[in-house]
Amino acid sequence: MKKYEVDVAVIGGGSAGIAAAIVVKKAELDVLILERDKEIGGITLQCIHNGFGLHEFEEELTGPEYVQRFINQAKDLNIPYKLDTMVIEFTPDKTIYAVNNKEGLIEIKAKAIILAMGCREKTRGAINIPGFRPAGILTAGQAQRFVNIEGYLPGRTYVILGSGDIGMIMARRLTWEGCQVKAVVEIQPYVSGLIRNEVQCLEDYGIPLITSYTVTKIHGKERVQGVTVSKVDRNFDRVIGSEKFIECDTLLLSVGLIPENELTREAGAKISVMGGPVVDNNLETTIDGVFACGNVLQVHDLVDLVTAEAKRAGLNAIEYVKEKYGKEIGKKTQIKCTAGENVNYIKPDLINNADLERDIIFTFRVKRPDRRLLIQFKDDKNKIVYKRKKIYVIPSEMIELKLNLREQQIDPDCKSLEVEVIPRPEVLIEED
Amino acid sequence: MIYDVIIIGGGVTGCSIARTLSKYNLDICLLEKEAEIAVGTTKANSGVIHAGYASPRDYIKRHLCIGGNKMYTQAAEELNFPFKRIGSFVVALEDNQIKQLEEERKKGTEDGVPGLEVILDKKKIKQMEPNLTDEVVGVLHAPSAGLASPYELTFALAENAVMNGAKFFRNHEVVKIKHQDYVFTVRTFAGEFQGRNLINASGLYAARISRMLGLDYFSIMPRKGEYILFDRNAIQLNKILFPIPTKVSKGILVCPTLHGNTFVGPNAQNITDRENISTTTAGLKEILEGGMKLVPNIPARSSIRNFAGLRAVPDTYDFIIDNTDVYGFINVAGILSPGLTATFAIAEKVVEFLELLGVELKVKEDYNPIRPKPERFKDFTKEELDIKIKEDPAWGRIICRCETIPEKEIINAIHAPVGANTVDGVKFRCRPGMGRCQGGFCRPRVIEILSRELNKKYEEITKSGEDTNILMGKTKDFLLKRERGGARK
Secondary structure, X not given: OEEEEXXXXXXXXOHHHHHHHHHHHHOOOOEEEXXXXXXXXXXXXXXXXXXXXXXXXXXXXXXXXXXXXXXXHHHHOOOOEEOOOEEEEEOOOOEEEEEEOOOEEEEEEEEEEEEOOOEEEOOHHHHOOOXXXXXXXXEHHHHHHHHHHHOEEOOOXXXXXXXXXXXXXXXHHHHHOOOEEEEEEEOOOOOOOXXXXXXXXXXXXXXXXXXXXXXXXXXXXXXXXXEEEEEEOOOOOEOOOOOEEEEOOEEEEOOOEEEOOHHHHHHOOOEOOOOOEOOEOOOEOOOOOEEEOHHHOOOOOOHHHHHHHHHHHHHHHHHHHHHHOOXXXXXXXXXXXEEOOXXXXXXXXXXXXXXXXXXXEEEEEEOOOXXXXXXXXEEOOOOEEEEEEEEEEOOOOOEXXXXXXXXXXXXXXXXEEEEEEXXXXXXXXXXX | OXXXXXXXXXXXXXXXXXXXXXXXXXXXXXXXXXXXXXXXXXXXXXXXXXXXXXXXXXOHHHHHHXXXXXXXXXXXXXXXXXXXXXXXXXXXXXXXXXXXXXXXXXXXXXXXXXXXXEXXXXXXXXXXXXXXXXXXXXEEEEOOOEEEOHHHHHXXXXXXHHHOOOXXXXXXXXXXXXXXXXXXXXXXXXXXXXXXXXXXOOHHXXXXXXXXXXXXXXXXXXXXXXXXXXXXXXXXOOOEEEEOOOOOOOOOEEEEOOOOOEEEEOOOEEOOOOOXXXXXXXXXXXXXHHHHHHOOOOOHHHEEEEEEXXXXXXXXXXXXXXXXXXXXXXXXXXXXXOHHHHHHHHHHHHHHHHHHOOOOOOEOOOOOXXXXXOOOHHHOOHHHHHHHHHHOHHHHOEEEOOOOEEHHHHHHHHHOOOOOOOHHHHHHHHOOOOOOOOOOOOHHHHHHHHHHHXXXXXXXXXXXXXXXXXXXXXXXXXXXXXXHOOOOO
């Protein structure tokens, strides 16, 4: 068995993994990227549409152009990476076992690990659509790979369930290919992806978006022949009598993404409700020296934000290797962050009391869209630590806030912090 | 050529008969209408190997089930398919149901079901199965009940049959049968076959095949059962959990699978369309609610797939295993639950009938009952894995992330006897696409491998046979066709 020793091992060579590795390498630490696909770049490689890089480079790039800049940088820095390499296990003492077809089984002893495995798409089973199980049902991301990477079309006429970003982008992409997209069907009363995608991918091409509807039956024994869509009420129960049949030969699913954390779970790290690992303000999981960034931590809407998060994970891993590795770490006292009114989740899950001097970046999403709001952080005694006005919120846009809790005069003995997004009191509205 | 035996139907019953007969010096062939074997009733079977106390005493299926259960130990050793005796509970939720459990226990024990026990000690019950509802008042424990993977068993049977000389023909739907001068001429869409003996194991279509020879003495009704499958590590059950049975079925069970998943189902719904394996909103709700009566903390949010299967229910409600009035024609029909359990006993019954028909049954000198265990990545230790990958790099290229399936297992599945030739065929043989992503990542790569190994174009690769092609053309195809069609000119 081939054995390696590195300072930092990065699992996953997509946008997050490469950005993190670059930061680590620049600090002159040994780094190694482990990538399961045949090239580095990750899912961004199949996102051939534009809209990438507005934050990071202040220009508009396609996905492959965006990630290529990082790949080039990694190559210039001679960052080693292993392709077709699947990590099968990592242990809390940061030993990684992986396989590839050139070296067989390899063992990598790392001082720190950065998890950057990305996410996967929810499938039909996860949402339990009844009906037949013919050919012609696939996730939007899988269709994207077939069309953009492999060069094949999975069908001619489509219904897309879910108005996630990939679904809307594929609606446009398939229209360009001469396919017909009959409708994008969304169970929520609002679009679930970014507004810019609704405008640029659906409205501009006259593709109908049907909200508060869902697919309630799939027709066709061999090949999809159509779907029945039904209106849903507030509780997402279907409204009897509202069924409509839409003929199509392919159903694409764009019903959400789940962070891919099987390795993380098996290693014994705590996983939060939304599927990402529990992390502290340094993006460190509940296993010492194991950090997480990108979509494996939380599903992002912009790759630029993934890059920023990955850089932070890289910096924290460097700090860990240089200052904490091998030293006895006492029990950490931590403040727990929780999601309150209209907040779906918040990262980090924990704040180390020892780090209260630092700026902390909070990221969270709301459960439903709203206008004229107040974002509030409350401690466990209901004292408001921080508040800020916000004109509108939607679930598809991640909210990011940088806060220094010491400056906000947080009680260092507090055990938890709750974030809530509540309607603004009337008085404040006039100030707007 | 004239075969000694032609078997119609490549489900577990047909394959089990083929394998049992392949022991003897006979020319055997099996005809299956679909692109793969084990895709009808077999595929959506619960996989429960029943202890055998459940059917009424005057039914032959009771006796074939009790006998068949015992045959599993040796068969699993020979054929190396996943099988485990984990034991089952019939769960009583009311005091007045205990009497029924006692009665089942008494009769079952008399008929040779080993180890049956009624347990009333709630603490002990919960210890054996912590996920069981607090409402439980008692259970009938059957330690000999177990789990087998119905399709993996079928693949094993087919492989072993082929190893011993049987011939399998897929995509061969029987359309007409002629019987003349003691020879059956079986016409399929893909050619004619002749045989001296004909075995009808065609599941839902058994009555139709029987009628082709003028025998119209039973009917088969499709009865649908729906299931929901949950992700691994969502919940961990120790036992197969049955409710108190009803007249129609054994009820909705909550059951672990041999691969660490859990399922609930099936319900029972009589239908008319023999291909209607669609699931329904009402049905999925029914099974989920049914399952929750036994296991209140069913992880509803971790479901990864719902599916339905059809049982072939005969109007007699018992197995129809007959040496018919047409000399040499044996019906093996109406094999509903506990057909999987009885499968080896059913095959032996067919051997008896062939003997009565005067077929000479001489055991082959080179008969080999062992079907080697398929090599699995997951079964190797780290050291073994290292050696394996060095021997063949395809062991080191992981195709399915969720189930950790390397390219080599897929190649083996394709080139095995009666190997996979569709995406579903690969999935059922070695599990890529069975996991939580349901093929999201691996499907393009499975298509690539099938296309390479079978020397077919990407567009020709199907999900499950004719008309189920996964890709419809290359990019720009539709645009070019539109141009050529002159629509733009």
